[in-house]
Amino acid sequence: MTQSINSALLWFRRDLRLHDNAAVFHALKAARQVHFVFVFDRDILDALPRRDRRVVFIHQSLQALAHTLASKGGNLRVLYGTAQAEIPILAAQLGVQAVFANHDDEPQALARDAAVQKQLAAQGIAWHSSKDHVVFERSEVLTQSGTPYGVFTPYKNAWLKKLNPFYLKPYPVESYLGSLAPSSNVPCALPTLASMGFEEIDLESLGLQGGEARAQALLQDFLGRMDDYERTRNFPAVKGPSYLSVHLRFGTVSVRQLASLAFERAQAGSEGASVWLSELIWRDFYHQVMHHHPHVVNSSFRTDYDRIQWEQGPLALELFAAWCQGRTGYPLVDAAMAQINQTGYMHNRLRMVVASFLVKDLGIDWRWGERYFAEQLNDFDLAANNGGWQWASSSGCDAQPYFRIFNPISQSQNFDPQGKFIRRYLPQLASLNDKDIHAPWLATPLTLTAAGVDLGRNYPKPVVQHDEARLRTLQRYAVVKAPG
Numbered sequence: 001m002t003q004s005i006n007s008a009l010l011w012f013r014r015d016l017r018l019h020d021n022a023a024v025f026h027a028l029k030a031a032r033q034v035h036f037v038f039v040f041d042r043d044i045l046d047a048l049p050r051r052d053r054r055v056v057f058i059h060q061s062l063q064a065l066a067h068t069l070a071s072k073g074g075n076l077r078v079l080y081g082t083a084q085a086e087i088p089i090l091a092a093q094l095g096v097q098a099v100f101a102n103h104d105d106e107p108q109a110l111a112r113d114a115a116v117q118k119q120l121a122a123q124g125i126a127w128h129s130s131k132d133h134v135v136f137e138r139s140e141v142l143t144q145s146g147t148p149y150g151v152f153t154p155y156k157n158a159w160l161k162k163l164n165p166f167y168l169k170p171y172p173v174e175s176y177l178g179s180l181a182p183s184s185n186v187p188c189a190l191p192t193l194a195s196m197g198f199e200e201i202d203l204e205s206l207g208l209q210g211g212e213a214r215a216q217a218l219l220q221d222f223l224g225r226m227d228d229y230e231r232t233r234n235f236p237a238v239k240g241p242s243y244l245s246v247h248l249r250f251g252t253v254s255v256r257q258l259a260s261l262a263f264e265r266a267q268a269g270s271e272g273a274s275v276w277l278s279e280l281i282w283r284d285f286y287h288q289v290m291h292h293h294p295h296v297v298n299s300s301f302r303t304d305y306d307r308i309q310w311e312q313g314p315l316a317l318e319l320f321a322a323w324c325q326g327r328t329g330y331p332l333v334d335a336a337m338a339q340i341n342q343t344g345y346m347h348n349r350l351r352m353v354v355a356s357f358l359v360k361d362l363g364i365d366w367r368w369g370e371r372y373f374a375e376q377l378n379d380f381d382l383a384a385n386n387g388g389w390q391w392a393s394s395s396g397c398d399a400q401p402y403f404r405i406f407n408p409i410s411q412s413q414n415f416d417p418q419g420k421f422i423r424r425y426l427p428q429l430a431s432l433n434d435k436d437i438h439a440p441w442l443a444t445p446l447t448l449t450a451a452g453v454d455l456g457r458n459y460p461k462p463v464v465q466h467d468e469a470r471l472r473t474l475q476r477y478a479v480v481k482a483p484g
Contacts, residue, residue, distance in 0.1 A: 235416070
């Protein structure tokens, strides 16, 4: 094969791995020499809290990636600035003929890439972008009439029908490593977290660690549990999930690898693998929703739902603060919020429970919760987070009906029946029995005293009564049935 250009620049973004990376493959295949760069982008970082687990995770992942590249004879530049400025400057300094990257379809990223591409074009430098973050993107899965799907199950069926080995085949990056730009030409050191104004965090104590090797270790562990996924996935006290979501978010693992393993097992009859594959398809689904309907970033997918009047004023702010801080008086909700606040992770069943509680028990605008999750979640992904919150609020694609309102007590009884998860995150309730731990205010005073629970002092009373809140929600949502 004749390589068409002398040198290229590969820009890592949400794809922090060497193995099975579409843009890395295309760059190495096209150029005689490939330079690598990541930019800690101040357009993103400056808005973040100084203590942010995700920045630490990225920093760890870059250290691992730099080590991998060095072991292959290459090197990684890591810059701190604005990507919009740094990439064209670096490309000119290196004298490359092209810049390669993988698609990032978030609105802010699209605007950034358009600006970078324009500057590169003015310098006579080509821009090449590839699909890597999902299996099927944008308009790859459409209805027979050529329109995007708005309901998940038909989308999933079309997704599975389109799937064949070609779409899951890994990119053979290793075959082209001879095109790595020599490391001796690139003196490089990662900027420290402190130099960028961020605090060090012990991620390992949170069960979190960046890098491709860590992702592969988690995957190997999950492969031994994948067949049981359907049976275990809804119970937060059970080791059921893959715990790979943050690695998918930052691309330290290939979605093609995950989908391929799940599809192979599903074809062999594994119900757990089939359900887990569906979760990966949901991820693709939400990304194509955002691509075709960018208004969902700020508004309801179903625009009539923007007519709903949410709670406002001091009481709403007080209720929202109670939700954020895990002080609602509903143990499963509060334990889930303690989990996200302490670790940046929240079990998927609990994401649905707490979202439903905020929107349909407290009457708070789903966008408030979406923003809080965006601040706290290690695996925050705009498309998936937005899709999940719109699902919970009944305003999105294939969302639950507005009259389906999770009961936080029965959810607790069904999915944490022995209160193991609650006891882990709310130790003040640990001595309650398995019945009363789900709704302490219904326990007898004697029971509470014996368990050391003093409602209103060491654990809050419920901020709302669920049955009353449910009636208010049905009234609130009546507007979506009324003529516009």
